[in-house]
Amino acid sequence: xxxxxxxxxxxxxxxxxxxxxxxxxxxxxxxxxxxxxxxxxxxxxxxxxxxxxxxxxxxxxxxxxxxxxxxxxxxxxxxxxxxxxxxxxxxxxxxxxxxxxxxxxxxxxxxx
Amino acid sequence: xxxxxxxxxxxxxxxxxxxxxxxxxxxxxxxxxxxxxxxxxxxxxxxxxxxxxxxxxxxxxxxxxxxxxxxxxxxxxxxxxxxxxxxxxxxxxxxxxxxxxxxxxxxxxxxx
Numbered sequence: 330x331x332x333x334x335x336x337x338x339x340x341x342x343x344x345x346x347x348x349x350x351x352x353x354x355x356x357x358x359x360x361x362x363x364x365x366x367x368x369x370x371x372x373x374x375x376x377x378x379x380x381x382x383x384x385x386x387x388x389x390x391x392x393x394x395x396x397x398x399x400x401x402x403x404x405x406x407x408x409x410x411x412x413x414x415x416x417x418x419x420x421x422x423x424x425x426x427x428x429x430x431x432x433x434x435x436x437x438x439x440x441x
Numbered sequence: 442x443x444x445x446x447x448x449x450x451x452x453x454x455x456x457x458x459x460x461x462x463x464x465x466x467x468x469x470x471x472x473x474x475x476x477x478x479x480x481x482x483x484x485x486x487x488x489x490x491x492x493x494x495x496x497x498x499x500x501x502x503x504x505x506x507x508x509x510x511x512x513x514x515x516x517x518x519x520x521x522x523x524x525x526x527x528x529x530x531x532x533x534x535x536x537x538x539x540x541x542x543x544x545x546x547x548x549x550x551x552x553x
């Protein structure tokens with residue numbers, strides 16, 4: 330079945346540091362890929378997505394590129410802020426009206 | 442614009458008691474609806490999803506059930522709660538024919 334693997338956490342960075350959160354996937358077809366963010370005590374918010382190979386999703390300074398050859402969708406940000414502290418989930422979808430398969434999530438803490 | 446509501450926000454229940462969590466979506470018609478559970482230290486687990494009134498698919502056998510009595514209402518229930526039912530329950534919706542899911546604020550359930 331489909332699966333999403335995220336790097337182990339938690340991750341602690343200083344403000345303005347560079348961020349990379351790794352995500353790899355296994356899927357039978359050609360999935361769409363997502364990053365969701367969960368701020369403390371809240372539900373999940375869509376951060377960005379990519380629907381086909383080589384697409385780059387971007388939002389709020391975050392970027393991720395759909396790499397079919399390495400089955401990866403790593404999340405990056407050039408300069409993190411304290412307000413980026415949250416749990417980040419990588420997910421895939423096999424198509425419209427289908428479920429999302431999530432990774433375990435990783436907690437990011439950014440120190441001032 | 443579309444909004445998704447969940448209530449209650451938090452709930453403390455004794456073992457063996459019944460459960461009813463409600464989710465409603467506004468501003469759209471015929472949405473796909475989903476229930477997820479996020480247990481401490483784990484990722485998100487899809488529990489149920491529905492593509493229409495009265496249509497429920499279960500992903501994980503357990504003592505929970507779901508119902509969709511109206512187009513934009515999704516209810517998660519249990520007749521007798523277990524300690525292992527504690528967690529953060531998230532409802533989500535997506536437009537028919539699309540992949541992106543939008544999450545509610547969640548209900549935090551503690552079973553004692």
